Each structure stands twice: as C-alpha cells, then as structure tokens.
Amino acid sequence: MEIEDAPNQHYSDLEKxxxxxxxxxxxxxxxxxxxxxxxxxxxxxxxLVQDTYFKAFRFIESFQRGTNAKAWLFRILKNSxxxxxxxxxxxxxxxxxxxxxxxxxxxxVDRQITQDLRxxxxxxxxxxxISNALNALDVDxxxxxxxxxxEGFKYEEMxxxxxxxxxxxxxxxxxxxxxxxxxxxxxxxxxxxxxT
Amino acid sequence: MSNLPNPFISPSGKKPNCMEMLQLIxxxxxxxxxxxxxxxxxxxxxxxxxxxxxxxxxxELLRTKCCGGDAPSELVNKIKSQIAQNI
Numbered sequence: 383m384e385i386e387d388a389p390n391q392h393y394s395d396l397e398k399x400x401x402x403x404x405x406x407x408x409x410x411x412x413x414x415x416x417x418x419x420x421x422x423x424x425x426x427x428x429x430l431v432q433d434t435y436f437k438a439f440r441f442i443e444s445f446q447r448g449t450n451a452k453a454w455l456f457r458i459l460k461n462s463x464x465x466x467x468x469x470x471x472x473x474x475x476x477x478x479x480x481x482x483x484x485x486x487x488x489x490x491v492d493r494q495i496t497q498d499l500r501x502x503x504x505x506x507x508x509x510x511x512i513s514n515a516l517n518a519l520d521v522d523x524x525x526x527x528x529x530x531x532x533e534g535f536k537y538e539e540m541x542x543x544x545x546x547x548x549x550x551x552x553x554x555x556x557x558x559x560x561x562x563x564x565x566x567x568x569x570x571x572x573x574x575x576x577x578t
Numbered sequence: 579m580s581n582l583p584n585p586f587i588s589p590s591g592k593k594p595n596c597m598e599m600l601q602l603i604x605x606x607x608x609x610x611x612x613x614x615x616x617x618x619x620x621x622x623x624x625x626x627x628x629x630x631x632x633x634x635x636x637x638e639l640l641r642t643k644c645c646g647g648d649a650p651s652e653l654v655n656k657i658k659s660q661i662a663q664n665i
Contacts, residue, residue, distance in 0.1 A: 395665045402661055414649035428653050435657045504635045512639045530605060531640040556601060
C-alpha cells in the first residue's frame with residue numbers, strides 16, 4: 383500500500399468505527415479546505431475528500447492508531463489528487479526545481495521583494511487578495527504553503543506527505559513564499575502603495 | 579554577539595544564511611538556542627528584522643483568511659452513512 387509503510391494492524395469493526403469517527407472525521411474541514419485549495423473547485427474538492435475518506439477506510443489497517451492521522455489523510459488526498467484528479471483534468475505542472483535551489487541561495491532577491499512589500503500594505507488586504515495570490519501559485523508551491531502556513535505541519539511531516547526530502551520541502555517553501563510576496567506586492571502597488 | 583556560538587551551523591560546518599535562519603524561526607522549528615541567537619541577531623540585522631515582521635504578517639494573514647469554511651454537511655453525512663453501511 384502506497385500510503386504507509388507500517389505493518390498492517392488488525393482492528394475489529396468496532397475499533398474501525400472508533401478510529402474513523404474519532405481520528406479521521408475531525409479533520410474533514412481541513413481536508414475539504416486542502417481539496418479546495420488544490421482543485422480550486424468546490425465540487426471537485428467534495429469528490430476528492432469523499433474519495434480520500436473511502437480509501438482511508440478501505441486501508442484502515444495500514445493506519446497505526448495514535449499516530450498522526452491528519453498527516454496520513456493529507457497524504458492520501460495529495461496522492462489521489464496527483465494520480466486521479468490531475469491526470470483527468472490536465473497534465474501535471476512542471477516546476478524547475480533546479481531553479482529553486484539556485485534561488486534559495488540568493489539573498490539579494492529576497493531583500494528586493496521585502497523592500498517592495500511593506501507590512502502596512504498587508505493590513506489593507508481584506509482577504510480576497512491573499513486568497514487570490516495563494517490560488518494563483520503553481521500547485522506544487524501552493525501545496526507547501528497550505529501544509530505549512532494554513533495547517534501547521536512540520537517540515538518532517540510535509541516531507542512524508544509529499545514524498546520529498548526535507549531540504550526540498552524547505553527550498554520549495556522558500557520559493558513559494560517569494561512568489562507569494564511578488565503577487566502581494568503587485569496587489570499593493572495596484573492599491574496605491576509605493577515602493578520604499 | 580560575534581562571540582556567541584552560532585547554533586544554526588550544521589554538523590558539517592555549513593553556516594546558514596539569514597533566510598535559512600529566518601525560515602526556521604518563522605515556522606516554529608528552531609531550537610530554543612537558535613531562537614535566542616536569532617533574537618540577538620535581529621537587533622543587529624535590519625533586513626532580517628524587516629523580513630521577520632513581513633513574513634509573520636503574511637503567515638498570520640494566510641492563517642486567518644484562507645482557512646475558513648467547513649466541509650458541506652451533505653458531504654460529511656454522505657461519508658458517515660457510507661462508512662456506517664460498511665461496518
């Protein structure tokens with residue numbers, strides 16, 4: 383099973399119900415938000431979440447009770463999105479990660495973006511701007527911001543959810559934040575804020 | 579400040595740049611020693627101080643503006659009833 387490497391557990395029907403209701407279902411709102419932020423479509427998000435919960439139940443014996451259910455569920459949803467949804471809708475996005483590594487070592491770029499965007503400009507952003515800026519990012523960059531900033535996952539958990547090394551999590555997150563700031567900076571300019 | 583050992587230096591001896599330090603702080607994944615070191619570092623490094631303020635504001639904005647919304651109740655009910663039938 384691609385979801386978890388732990389050896390299979392053996393649960394009674396009662397235990398399965400308890401795990402599902404007490405450990406899986408409490409994350410449904412976060413899961414729906416994740417699905418929506420990935421697909422940008424509420425109906426697709428519903429399908430993705432439903433599919434994820436059914437898969438989680440089918441493979442419940444590969445879930446070890448007391449471990450991180452939220453990360454386990456997010457991993458299934460992410461895999462469903464890549465394997466089922468993305469293939470169906472369009473070709474997967476390609477991100478040049480070589481470029482990411484290069485960017486990560488360039489502090490000058492960071493300084494420039496930070497100079498262009500100021501905290502007081504952010505205070506006037508009522509919500510749509512940040513949401514639109516997030517949604518406009520390439521899905522791979524969007525995903526790391528969702529996992530880290532919206533859901534509070536640690537780098538190690540993100541690495542497991544995304545099947546990538548921690549170093550890649552960090553460099554992708556760094557680049558994603560740069561891109562987000564570039565978009566927010568454009569909004570700030572359109573709102574009349576001038577660069578410092 | 580320069581006399582303090584830098585707790586961000588990796589076992590291989592690689593010294594991290596400001597952005598790498600800032601990221602760990604921002605995401606709450608720095609150790610207590612690293613947090614303390616960075617706090618002192620910010621007193622001397624205005625770019626880091628500004629970046630920290632900005633990045634924290636964006637993180638907070640994301641958390642408060644992009645997390646909203648419950649899953650539709652019909653979705654929750656559908657999943658619950660399907661699972662109940664399978665137990």
